[in-house]
Amino acid sequence: MKLATMTAMAVGLLVAPIQGVAEGRLVPEINFLTWPSTKYQHYYETSAYLAESWRKLGLDIKLDPQPFPAPMLGMWFTDHKFDVVMSVLSGSSARFEPDFYSNNQFKTENSRPGGMNVGSFSSPEVDALGARQMRTYDLDDRREVIYELQEVLYDQQPEALVAYVVNTTAYNTENVKIEGYESTPEGLRSIWNLLKVEPLNEDKIVRLGWTIDQDSWNPLSFKTLEDLGRLGLVYDRLVVVGPSGKPEMWAAESLDAINETTFEVTLRDDLTFNDGVALTPEDVKFTFNYLKENNAVYFQQYLENLANITVDGQKIRFELSTPSAPFVAAALGQIPILPKHIWSNILEETGLEKPQDYRNTKIVGSGAYNLKYWKEGREIYFERNQDHFKAPKADLLMIQFGSAEILSSSLTKGDIDITLQPLVPTVIEEFKALDQLELVQAESNGYMSARYNLNTELFSHKAVRQALSHAIPFEAIIEEVLGGDAAPTPSSIVPSNAYWSNPELEVPDYNLDKARKILTEAGFTWDAENRLHFPD
Amino acid sequence: MSMFWFRRLWQSALTLFTMLTLMFFLFRMLPGDPTATVISPALYPKAQEILRMQFGLDKPLWEQYFVYVKNLSVFDFGLSFHTGRPVADEIGSRLLNTVLLVFPSLITAYALGSIVGAVVGWSRGSKTETILVFLSTALQSAPVFWLSMLSILYFSIQLDLFPIGHIVSPGKFPDETWRMYFSADFLHHLALPFLVNTLYQFCFPFLLMRSSILATVGEDYVELARMKGLSERSVLYRHAMRNSLLPLATTLPMTLGWAVAGSVVIETVFSWPGLGLLMVEAVGRSDYPVVQAAFLLIAVLTVLGTLIADFLYTLLDPRIVNE
Numbered sequence: 032m033k034l035a036t037m038t039a040m041a042v043g044l045l046v047a048p049i050q051g052v053a054e055g056r057l058v059p060e061i062n063f064l065t066w067p068s069t070k071y072q073h074y075y076e077t078s079a080y081l082a083e084s085w086r087k088l089g090l091d092i093k094l095d096p097q098p099f100p101a102p103m104l105g106m107w108f109t110d111h112k113f114d115v116v117m118s119v120l121s122g123s124s125a126r127f128e129p130d131f132y133s134n135n136q137f138k139t140e141n142s143r144p145g146g147m148n149v150g151s152f153s154s155p156e157v158d159a160l161g162a163r164q165m166r167t168y169d170l171d172d173r174r175e176v177i178y179e180l181q182e183v184l185y186d187q188q189p190e191a192l193v194a195y196v197v198n199t200t201a202y203n204t205e206n207v208k209i210e211g212y213e214s215t216p217e218g219l220r221s222i223w224n225l226l227k228v229e230p231l232n233e234d235k236i237v238r239l240g241w242t243i244d245q246d247s248w249n250p251l252s253f254k255t256l257e258d259l260g261r262l263g264l265v266y267d268r269l270v271v272v273g274p275s276g277k278p279e280m281w282a283a284e285s286l287d288a289i290n291e292t293t294f295e296v297t298l299r300d301d302l303t304f305n306d307g308v309a310l311t312p313e314d315v316k317f318t319f320n321y322l323k324e325n326n327a328v329y330f331q332q333y334l335e336n337l338a339n340i341t342v343d344g345q346k347i348r349f350e351l352s353t354p355s356a357p358f359v360a361a362a363l364g365q366i367p368i369l370p371k372h373i374w375s376n377i378l379e380e381t382g383l384e385k386p387q388d389y390r391n392t393k394i395v396g397s398g399a400y401n402l403k404y405w406k407e408g409r410e411i412y413f414e415r416n417q418d419h420f421k422a423p424k425a426d427l428l429m430i431q432f433g434s435a436e437i438l439s440s441s442l443t444k445g446d447i448d449i450t451l452q453p454l455v456p457t458v459i460e461e462f463k464a465l466d467q468l469e470l471v472q473a474e475s476n477g478y479m480s481a482r483y484n485l486n487t488e489l490f491s492h493k494a495v496r497q498a499l500s501h502a503i504p505f506e507a508i509i510e511e512v513l514g515g516d517a518a519p520t521p522s523s524i525v526p527s528n529a530y531w532s533n534p535e536l537e538v539p540d541y542n543l544d545k546a547r548k549i550l551t552e553a554g555f556t557w558d559a560e561n562r563l564h565f566p567d
Numbered sequence: 568m569s570m571f572w573f574r575r576l577w578q579s580a581l582t583l584f585t586m587l588t589l590m591f592f593l594f595r596m597l598p599g600d601p602t603a604t605v606i607s608p609a610l611y612p613k614a615q616e617i618l619r620m621q622f623g624l625d626k627p628l629w630e631q632y633f634v635y636v637k638n639l640s641v642f643d644f645g646l647s648f649h650t651g652r653p654v655a656d657e658i659g660s661r662l663l664n665t666v667l668l669v670f671p672s673l674i675t676a677y678a679l680g681s682i683v684g685a686v687v688g689w690s691r692g693s694k695t696e697t698i699l700v701f702l703s704t705a706l707q708s709a710p711v712f713w714l715s716m717l718s719i720l721y722f723s724i725q726l727d728l729f730p731i732g733h734i735v736s737p738g739k740f741p742d743e744t745w746r747m748y749f750s751a752d753f754l755h756h757l758a759l760p761f762l763v764n765t766l767y768q769f770c771f772p773f774l775l776m777r778s779s780i781l782a783t784v785g786e787d788y789v790e791l792a793r794m795k796g797l798s799e800r801s802v803l804y805r806h807a808m809r810n811s812l813l814p815l816a817t818t819l820p821m822t823l824g825w826a827v828a829g830s831v832v833i834e835t836v837f838s839w840p841g842l843g844l845l846m847v848e849a850v851g852r853s854d855y856p857v858v859q860a861a862f863l864l865i866a867v868l869t870v871l872g873t874l875i876a877d878f879l880y881t882l883l884d885p886r887i888v889n890e
Contacts, residue, residue: 100853238737244848246650387651403741407660408840410737430737433838433847437719441731444724 054556055565058489060091063481064106064113067096074479076512077193078117081481084502088546089563109144114490115481116149118190122216122477122527123256127276128360129177129531132476132523134161137189150482150490152189166354168288170277173356174531181522181533188496189485191503192538194517195478195525198453205467206230206448207237207425213274216527218473220451222263223274226399228449229424235415237425240438240447244408244431248391250367251327259329259365264413264427265396266367269296269315270359276476276530278360281421282310282368282397284345291354292338296347296363301420302397304370310397312342317371319349319362325386333362370395399423442468456514474527478520488565494553498546500539575877579870586866587639587859591632594855645856649849654860658842664734665834665841667748669826672761676768677819683769684776685808691781700777707770711763711829715836718763729759732838760837768826772815779811786810813883817876824869 063082068075075096082092095113097103106112126132135141138161141148160180167173200218202209208229215221219228219239230237245261247253253262263271270286273279280286284297302310323334336358339350351358373395377386394402399421400413413427430447432438439458441447443465453473454462462468483490490496505519520526521536554566619625623634638645644654687696706714723731730736734756740747747753783789784807792802827842834843842861849857 236738252651390652406741406840408844409734412738412741428738430733431838431840433732433835433844436716437732437836437838440719440724444727444731446731 054567055554057558058090058563058565060093061085061114061487061489062112063092063094063115063117064103065094065096065117066103066119067098071099073512074117074119077479077508078481080504080508080512081117081191081193084504084543085499087543088498088502088550089557089561091562108146108149111144111149111151111484111486114484114487115191116484117479118149118482119479120477121256122195122475123260124215124217124221124272125256125259125361125365126216126476127272127528127531128357128364129173129276129524129528130161130164130357130361132478132525132528133177133180133184134164136523137161137184149484150189151485152187152483153485154183154187156183157187165356166291168291168294168356168359170530177524177531178533178535181524181536184523185521185533185536186497187493188500190483190523191481191496191499192520192523193479193481193503193505194509194513195520195527196475196513197516197518198473198475199459199470199516200450200453200473201442201462201468201470202228202449203442203445203447203467204469206232206445209469209471212471214472214474214527215274216473216476217260218451218453218471219449220260221274222260222271222399225264225427226421226423228427230448235425236428237449238428238430238447239449239451240430240432240441241451242432242435242438245405245411248394248402248405249387249389250322250330250369250391251325251389252387254328261411261429262367263365263398264400265394265398265402266369267302267310267397267399268365268367269298269363272360272364276528278364282315283363286359286363289348292351294349294351294359294363296349298345298347299420300345303418304395304397305401305416306370306373306395308370308372310368310370312345312347314371315347315368316340316342317375318366318369321369321374322366330362330366333358333365337362368397370397400427456516459516474518474525476525476528478523478525479517480523492553494549494555498549498553501542501546501549503539504541505538506541575874579874582870583863583866587636587863588632590859590862591635592628594859595628644860647849647854647857649852649854649857654856657845657857658860658864661840661842661845663748664839665827665830665843668757668760668764668833668839668841669830672765673768673819673822673826676765677772677815679765680769680772681776681808681812681815684773685780685803685811687773688777688780689784689803689807691784696777700774703770703773706766707774710832711767712832712836714767715760715763715833718759719836722759730756732756732836734840760833760839764830764833767829768822771822772818775814775818776811779814780807783807783811813880816879816883820872820875820879821869823872824865824867827868828865 063078065078066074078094082094085092097106107116107118120132134157136147137152137154137157138148139153139158140146142151142153157180160176160183164173164176164180167176198218202219208231209224209227210229211227213221213223215223218224228237243257246255246258248258248262250262250266253259267282269281269283270278271281282299282302284299287295289295296315298312298315304310319334319337319340322330323337327334336351336353336355337349338352341348341350349358374386377383377389381389383389392402392405396402397419399416399419400423401416403412403414405411409431411429413429415423415426429451432441432452435452435455438447438450438452439454442450443462459470462470483496485491509515509517509519518526519538521538522533524532526532550563556564556566558564623631626634635645642655644658646652647654647657650657683699687693687699690696719731723729735747735750735752736756739752740750788810789802789807792806797805830841830843831846832843833839834841835847838844842864846858846861849861
């Protein structure tokens, strides 16, 4: 590869002066908004590698590192103050929902401030396919549309895709057994893996180390994915997104799409809250209405489209205002089913002003685990619910650590059995040599890319975007910057999202010569100093 | 109350007020929109709007400031941006852990530091003095996170003498918090961070006492005590040391705030769920209300410490009030 790269570069340099006299205007300096190098070295370095490569094509690139989160997030999502931005989006099972990284990121409507289409990309074809997949409920049919959507995006290249991250975590095989580990974005934190964790000790407790504590147990006011993950242990959901990205039945026995805007869910009849009260369709109806009426911070966006819920025996009918296939994974797959008998009179019971203030630390839920206690900043104890239809094999004791280094040491010492914290490359090497540790990988469905601002003249040229897709030194970035813990991707729906990622697409090769050819064909020229000029 | 005390109290109040005003605006002067850090842009726009209103971030800055000062006057520190809970609760739940770690080690360090400093200063030129002065200067210059990490590596991992961190063994005290503080398990967990902190805090009083003693060695009253035929020990402890205590007595209370602020690093490395760890987390997620309240607490402790130092000074040297 190195030889090929160098040859390509040499050819590129040779070709440049022969390109002839530049005709059009000089391409102005490009502002590349990126992460601060001190705290986010990997991200900054990735953008530096990209910039270096693009400079070879005659672009004048200025890296603009800004403190994160402020002001970077504002410049990125609200003000769109960049020509290119180093985008790093984290993964989660909820983001397996294929709409999230495709239509949601690239539909014209979402280019308003605060929307996910930060580069103001706009294509009637993408919008049409995006709308079509929203109405297509049959999973396989929908997949075809999503494949097609990815093909159009592949041709359009609205962003320079770099890689998706692979996180490595570890567990101690002397204390726990995990049969059939699933490589989900959350890795060992995923409920699919936690359910499989089998303790080899007598007391059936597994000790897991992490550096992130719970912020809120209240389904109305929590904001983070980490909080949601742990709420998913103590509450049931109707469906749960499976390891391959496909929604699997959970509290729902079956799910049917009646028409474009109506779903019918049949609820299991063996569900009970941990206070002994049975979970009924009325609880489901109450939950969705309650979260919507009280503007639950996290769920509001999914519930706005919900028009009406009716109950008939064990059947629950959801009526939507507009067709939305993502409703299944995003709403049914994330919303925890709350007990009506607790939440309907929470204000009277507690004397609080609003339900958002309720701390909910004595959780009445029906999930696979009961929250036995939460010692803020120290530990969380999840007791296994042996009567649950997915009865776990172990109690989970999540232990809070102040530093990731100490957490790793605790695992080698045997003070904890599992680390939920991704390991850094140097620790991975050290751990590989230890017999008692088993390393497991979690392929994220989030990814790194450079998003172009299509409101700029340069990036409004499709040829430029296509050319730059051959100027991404992804192999060097993955090996040298990311320590090998990443893989390239041809689509924003990355290969780890196995069910939805289009397998036909190929990662564009790193070939500066090809890039130059595309630019030349589009009429771009270079001057004597190898600076790129617009077509005449 | 004399004019002196009136003036000192007034000055302290003014210092605190300036401090809280500065803090309020400094945090908000950080580049960019402070709301962007509180409210994830990935959140749905309507949800962002509701949060902004809930935290009063939709109001102009000066109005936010007046609300802040007004609330402070009734000890209302506002709501944490992150958890949405009252800041007083957040800090209150962590304060005791910090106090238990920081104050005993501070007092031990000062007691030990002054005695060892006096003995060493008294026997000037000895090998012990050279070694101790070198060690304590080195220790004081070493970053405390590095000291903590090394001590964990050696004492916890290699020798397995102490736990790797935390306040008690996880899972051991599920129900009652109070019982936890009186357990051997707690002391076992406290031991290593306590030792590291004590060692670190020891250097300053040690060096101070040593140089203070050196200054008294040649004093007439020391000479006189010797001439009276008192033992060397008695000269040191009853005469020289007593007179050298003044600088120590005044610096001890002044380090109160400093000690709490210094707990940040130790608590992070030892996963000690105290105020320091809370501050690290809060700064990391730009949780201004929590950070402001924690900084204010440190400021209050420092100002209060200075007042106490003044008071001690007036006891030890009453001339200061009259002048």
